[in-house]
Amino acid sequence: MEVKEMKKSRKTLLRTEISWVQPGKILLKGYNLIEMIGRKSFGDMIYLLFSGDLPKGNEGKMIEAILVSSCEHGLATPSTSAARSVASGGVPLQAAVAAGIIGLGDSHGGAIEQCAKMLQENIGEAREKGFEKTAERVIKDYQARKRRIHGYGHGIHAPEDPRKVKLYEYAREIKVTGDCIRFSEAVELKLKELTGKPLPINVDGAIGAVISDLGIHWTFGKGFFLISRAAGLTAHVQEEHAKEPPMRRVYTWDDVDYQGVPERKIP
Amino acid sequence: MEVKEMKKSRKTLLRTEISWVQPGKILLKGYNLIEMIGRKSFGDMIYLLFSGDLPKGNEGKMIEAILVSSCEHGLATPSTSAARSVASGGVPLQAAVAAGIIGLGDSHGGAIEQCAKMLQENIGEAREKGFEKTAERVIKDYQARKRRIHGYGHGIHAPEDPRKVKLYEYAREIKVTGDCIRFSEAVELKLKELTGKPLPINVDGAIGAVISDLGIHWTFGKGFFLISRAAGLTAHVQEEHAKEPPMRRVYTWDDVDYQGVPERKIP
Amino acid sequence: MEVKEMKKSRKTLLRTEISWVQPGKILLKGYNLIEMIGRKSFGDMIYLLFSGDLPKGNEGKMIEAILVSSCEHGLATPSTSAARSVASGGVPLQAAVAAGIIGLGDSHGGAIEQCAKMLQENIGEAREKGFEKTAERVIKDYQARKRRIHGYGHGIHAPEDPRKVKLYEYAREIKVTGDCIRFSEAVELKLKELTGKPLPINVDGAIGAVISDLGIHWTFGKGFFLISRAAGLTAHVQEEHAKEPPMRRVYTWDDVDYQGVPERKIP
Amino acid sequence: MEVKEMKKSRKTLLRTEISWVQPGKILLKGYNLIEMIGRKSFGDMIYLLFSGDLPKGNEGKMIEAILVSSCEHGLATPSTSAARSVASGGVPLQAAVAAGIIGLGDSHGGAIEQCAKMLQENIGEAREKGFEKTAERVIKDYQARKRRIHGYGHGIHAPEDPRKVKLYEYAREIKVTGDCIRFSEAVELKLKELTGKPLPINVDGAIGAVISDLGIHWTFGKGFFLISRAAGLTAHVQEEHAKEPPMRRVYTWDDVDYQGVPERKIP
Structure with missing residues (x-):
C-alpha cells in the first residue's frame, strides 16, 4: 500500500529499485539514509547498495x-x-x-x-x-x-x-x-x-x-x-x-x- | 637514514609524499597499508591520506x-x-x-x-x-x-x-x-x-x-x-x-x- | 641512417610509430605536420594517422x-x-x-x-x-x-x-x-x-x-x-x-x- | 509558422537551438545535415555549429x-x-x-x-x-x-x-x-x-x-x-x-x- 502511494511516476522510463528522494527523506533500499548517518559505516552502506539489505x-x-x-x-x-x-x-x-x-x-x-x-x-x-x-x-x-x-x-x-x-x-x-x-x-x-x-x-x-x-x-x-x-x-x-x-x-x-x-x- | 635508503630515485620528476611500494610492503604516509587491513576503517585511511596521519x-x-x-x-x-x-x-x-x-x-x-x-x-x-x-x-x-x-x-x-x-x-x-x-x-x-x-x-x-x-x-x-x-x-x-x-x-x-x-x- | 639518428631513446618503453617532436618540427608518420597546415584537410590527416600515409x-x-x-x-x-x-x-x-x-x-x-x-x-x-x-x-x-x-x-x-x-x-x-x-x-x-x-x-x-x-x-x-x-x-x-x-x-x-x-x- | 509547427515540446526543460531530428531529417541550425554530406567539409560544419551559419x-x-x-x-x-x-x-x-x-x-x-x-x-x-x-x-x-x-x-x-x-x-x-x-x-x-x-x-x-x-x-x-x-x-x-x-x-x-x-x- 505504501509502495503504491510512492509510485507517482508517469514515466516508466525513469524507474529504479535503488533510492527515492522526498523533502527530508532519502530512501535507500527502503531505509532512510538520513537515519543511518553516524549509525552505519560506509561499508554497511555499500553492502546495502550492492546486496539489497543491511548486514546481518x-x-x-x-x-x-x-x-x-x-x-x-x-x-x-x-x-x-x-x-x-x-x-x-x-x-x-x-x-x-x-x-x-x-x-x-x-x-x-x-x-x-x-x-x-x-x-x-x-x-x-x-x-x-x-x-x-x-x-x-x-x-x-x-x-x-x-x-x-x-x-x-x-x-x-x-x-x-x-x-x-x-x-x-x-x-x-x-x-x-x-x-x-x-x-x-x-x-x-x-x-x-x-x-x-x-x-x-x-x-x-x-x-x-x-x-x-x-x-x-x-x-x-x-x-x-x-x-x-x-x-x-x-x-x-x-x-x-x-x-x-x-x-x-x-x-x-x-x-x-x-x-x-x-x-x-x-x- | 632509513629515508635515505628509500630514496633511490634518479628522477626528481617522479616524487611523492603519499606512498611507496616494495615487494610485500605498501608504505602509506609511513605506515604499511598491509598491516592496516582489518585494523583500520576506510574512514581512517582517508583521514591518513588527506591529513597526513592516522586519527588520534x-x-x-x-x-x-x-x-x-x-x-x-x-x-x-x-x-x-x-x-x-x-x-x-x-x-x-x-x-x-x-x-x-x-x-x-x-x-x-x-x-x-x-x-x-x-x-x-x-x-x-x-x-x-x-x-x-x-x-x-x-x-x-x-x-x-x-x-x-x-x-x-x-x-x-x-x-x-x-x-x-x-x-x-x-x-x-x-x-x-x-x-x-x-x-x-x-x-x-x-x-x-x-x-x-x-x-x-x-x-x-x-x-x-x-x-x-x-x-x-x-x-x-x-x-x-x-x-x-x-x-x-x-x-x-x-x-x-x-x-x-x-x-x-x-x-x-x-x-x-x-x-x-x-x-x-x-x- | 636518418632513422638511426632519430633514435636517441634510452627507454624502449616509450616507443611509437606515430610522431616525433623536435623544436620547429612535428613529424607525423614521416611528414612534417607544420608543412601540412593549409595544404591538407583534416580528413587527410586522419587518413594519415589511421592508415599510415597521405591519400593517393x-x-x-x-x-x-x-x-x-x-x-x-x-x-x-x-x-x-x-x-x-x-x-x-x-x-x-x-x-x-x-x-x-x-x-x-x-x-x-x-x-x-x-x-x-x-x-x-x-x-x-x-x-x-x-x-x-x-x-x-x-x-x-x-x-x-x-x-x-x-x-x-x-x-x-x-x-x-x-x-x-x-x-x-x-x-x-x-x-x-x-x-x-x-x-x-x-x-x-x-x-x-x-x-x-x-x-x-x-x-x-x-x-x-x-x-x-x-x-x-x-x-x-x-x-x-x-x-x-x-x-x-x-x-x-x-x-x-x-x-x-x-x-x-x-x-x-x-x-x-x-x-x-x-x-x-x-x- | 514553420517554426511553430516544429515546437511540439511539452518540456521547456529540453530546449536547444542546435538541432532537431525527425525520421529522415537532421536539422542543424536550420540546414538538413543529410544534404551536406559530401557537399560541405567538416570545417564548414564546425563553423556552422559554433557560429550559427555556413561559411560565406x-x-x-x-x-x-x-x-x-x-x-x-x-x-x-x-x-x-x-x-x-x-x-x-x-x-x-x-x-x-x-x-x-x-x-x-x-x-x-x-x-x-x-x-x-x-x-x-x-x-x-x-x-x-x-x-x-x-x-x-x-x-x-x-x-x-x-x-x-x-x-x-x-x-x-x-x-x-x-x-x-x-x-x-x-x-x-x-x-x-x-x-x-x-x-x-x-x-x-x-x-x-x-x-x-x-x-x-x-x-x-x-x-x-x-x-x-x-x-x-x-x-x-x-x-x-x-x-x-x-x-x-x-x-x-x-x-x-x-x-x-x-x-x-x-x-x-x-x-x-x-x-x-x-x-x-x-x-
Missing part, C-alpha cells in the same frame, strides 16, 4: 577491509600516472580523478569481476560434485578455450600477495567466509598441479572470492576497486595540483623512441 | 558519517542521470561511473570545497576578533564582490537539510567539533540577519565545516563527495546494465523544443 | 563526408544528454564533452567497429568463394552463435538511413569504393532473404564499410565517430553553459518510479 | 587548417601519456581517448579560450582608441592584477611557434583575417616593449586570434583543440592496444622518489 553480521566490516586493501598502490600504476598527467593539464580534482578511474579496466582491477564471475558460476557445481573435481573441470575448460583464469598469479608481491593473505585471515576471523573462498583455494591448488607453476590468488582474486561469499553479484566487482582507489587518486591529484608545475612532462621527447617512417617529402 | 580520536568515524551522508541522492541528480546515460551506450562500469564523477563540479558538490575554503581562510581572524564580527566582515566582503557564500541555503530539504543536522549532532556526540563548525553557525546567523531570509547551512556546507575541524585542507573537499557518491553511481550503473535496454532514451525528439533557426536551404 | 586519391574527402554525417544527432541521444547533465554540474567544456565521448560505447556507434571487423575478416573469403556464398556462411555462423550482425537495421530513419544512402553515393561518385561496400550489400540482401525482414545497412554499418574500403583497420572504427561527434557535443555543452542554470534537472524525483523495497525500519 | 567565404578552410595544426604533438604531452596509460588498463578506445581529452584543461590548450576572450573583450576599445594604446592598457591591467596574458611565449618551438606562423600566413592568404589578428600582434609588440623579453604568440594564442576573426565566441575555444587532438589521441590509444602489453608501467617504483614520512609503527 560483519559484512560491512569486511567491505571496509577491502576498501583499505586497495585504496593506494603507488605513483607507478597506470591509473595514478594518468590521473596526475591529467591534473597537470589544469583541470578540477574530480575530473582528473575520473580520468584515473576510467583506467581501472579489464587489466587493472578487472580481475575482481572476472574471478567473482568464475566462482559464482561454478559454486553450485562445486557444492554438488566436489570442489577439487569442479576446479579441475573449470581449469581445463578455460585452457581449452585458451582463456586465462583471472585473479591468480602475476603479482609483484611474490610468493603471495600479502593483501590477499590479510583479507582471507580477516574474513575467517570475523566469520564471513563461505564456499567461494574455499573454492578459490581449490582452484589455486589445482592450478599449481595442472600447470606445474605456482599461481597464487592475488589481491583481485581475493576480493572476488570475498565479495562472492558476502553474496554480492559479480557485476559489482569493479565497484569495490574504484570506490577504494578513488581515495588514493584524490590524494595524488591534490598533490599534483599543490606541489607540481602545470603541464609538466615526466618524460620528454628525447626519451621517446620514434620507430615510425623516417622523414619524407609531402606529396 | 574519532576522526575516522566522522569521515565514515560523511561518506554515508552523501553516497546516494536519487536518479534525478545530474551526475546520476549522466552515468546512467553513458552506461546505456554500452560501456564498462568504471567508465560510466567516471562520467558521473566528472559531473561533480563547482555546482554539484563543489560547495564543500568553497565553504571549507571560506572557513579556513577566516578562522584565524574569527579567533582573534570574534566570530560574529568576522562573520559580518566576511559576508559584506562577499556581497561587495557580488559573490555567493557557498554551502548555505537552496536545498530541497527545507527548512534545514537533515543530513546537515545529523552531521553536526554526530560531530558533537563524538567530540570532533572545533571552531570551524562554530564559525559556520555564526555565518548562518549573520546571513539571516543581513539578508533577511533564512540561508541555513546545507549538506555541502556542513561537510566543509566538519572537515575543516578535522584539520583537512579545503583542496581535498571534493574528494569526500566523489568517493562517497562513487558508491551510489556504481549501483545505478549496474542497475542500468542489468535492467534496461542499451541505447535507451529517457526522452525522445518529440520531447525536445527546437528553438533554433527554422528549416532553410543550403547555399 | 579522394580518401581524405571521404573521411570528411563521414565526419559530416555523424557530427550531430540531437539532444535526445545518450551521449548528448550525458554531456549536458555533466556540464550543468559546473565543469569545464572539455571534461563535459569527454563524459559524452565515454558514452560512445559498444551500443552507441560501436557498430562501426563491429561491422568493419566482420567485413575485414571475411572479405578474403568473399573474393575467393563469392560474395553471396560468403555472406550466407557468415550470417549463418553469427546466427549459430546467437550473435547479431552489427551495422544493420534498427534505425529511426526507416526504411533506409539517409546518411548511409548519401555516404555510399558519395563514395561511388569520388571513386573510393571497393569490395567491402559490395560485400556489405551482399550481406544486406542475404539477411533479408534469410530472416524475412528488411535489415538495411545503417549509418554505423555504412561507415564501417567505407573505412574498410579506405584500407583502415577496424580497430580505428570508433575513432571516426568520436572525432565527429566531439563537434556536436562541444556545441551542446557550450549551449548548456551559456543558456541554462547550473545543477538543473531535466526531470525531478516526482518523475521517478521507485520500484524498490518500501520504507522499513533500520535494524 | 573560406572560414571552413581556416578551421580545417586549425584542426591540422593541433591534431598531434607527440607521446610526451600530458594528455597523450594519460590516454595511453588508461588504454593500458584494458578499456575501450573511446573511454581512453576521453581520459586524454579531460586533460586538455586550462594549462593544456586552455590558452586558446583565454586569448580569444582577451581579444574579443578589448577589440571594441582597440578599434575606437587605437591598437597600440589599447594593447598597452590591457597589458598593464593584467600586470596590475598579477595575471598572465595567455597565448604568448613559453613554447618549445623557439623563437616562434611555426604553427602560429603558418596559421597567420594561411589566414592572410585565404582572406579571413580581421582586427583580432592585428590586435594580437599589437599586444605581442607591446609585450616585448614593456617586459623587455620576447613573448611571441604561440599556437594557442594564434588559434584564439584566428577564431576571433572568424566571429566565433571565445567560449568555443577549447572545442577546436579537443576535436583536433581527438585524432592524435585515437591513434595513440589504438597503438597502445595493438602494440603494448596490458597494465604496463612506463616507470616503476624504483624510479619514484618517495619524499614522505619514513616507515613508522601503526598506533
